[in-house]
Amino acid sequence: MSGDETTIKLNPSKLGTKKYWDDFYEVEHSNFEENQDDTGECWFSDADAEDKIIEFLFSNFNQIESLNPEAKICDLGTGNGHLLFTILEEGWKGELVGVDYSEASIKFAKDIADANDLDVMFEQSDILDFKDEFLVKNTEEFDLVLDKGTLDAIGLSDSKYGDNGELSAVDMYPQTVKNLVKKGGLLIVTSCNFTEEELSILILKYGDFKVWKKIDYPVFEFGGVKGSAICSIAFMRL
């Protein structure tokens, strides 16, 4: 990892490619077809990330207008849709939409929703593509936009963006994703590859967000340095 105000870079890996995720969800989908109790991997479950995010949402109701039981949520890089299914089961009343660039993920998440009669919508979308149909049609549509592990995967991509290929995938992320979030709404990013400081630099870079609150995780200490294995930050759209 190298990082300063302008560049925060992870080494590219196959986890940063669409092919990796297509293959991954094809396998998970076929496991599910054999056994409908097997709904696949839940990222960061060892850190209880999903419960922490949900507890954060419920315990902060009505502190800001966009955080209420009827808020409209979009989950970026939803994978198997597990986070949204759990939010629904906890009694969420607002619309829930999951997007992922992997068609295999969307097919898998839709099949889980159908099999369990869960009212969650899923759409294929590349969240780094300004011209993506979902992004264009949902400008400032969502009160809350969630990301668990998706920016981490994006940070491992070596794709280039911008007219002259001058932007990295993580540079694109805040510029495209901001379009989905209502003014005053929240983008809540959960990461294991970026520290709180790096995450803040990445998201605040273009001046469209400010840090609203952070979710607390257990802190460990190693060699005199304190840190958490993962972090979640709620950024408010300005």
Ligand SMILES: C[S@@+](CC[C@H](N)C(=O)[O-])C[C@H]1O[C@@H](n2cnc3c(N)ncnc32)[C@H](O)[C@@H]1O
């Ligand atoms: C580590 S997985 C996390 C999945 C899910 N959020 C979870 O917590 O289980 C990363 C996800 O990001 C998706 N993804 C990566 N780049 C994307 C992009 N440009 N647009 C949409 N989804 C993307 C992948 O397909 C994959 O589902």
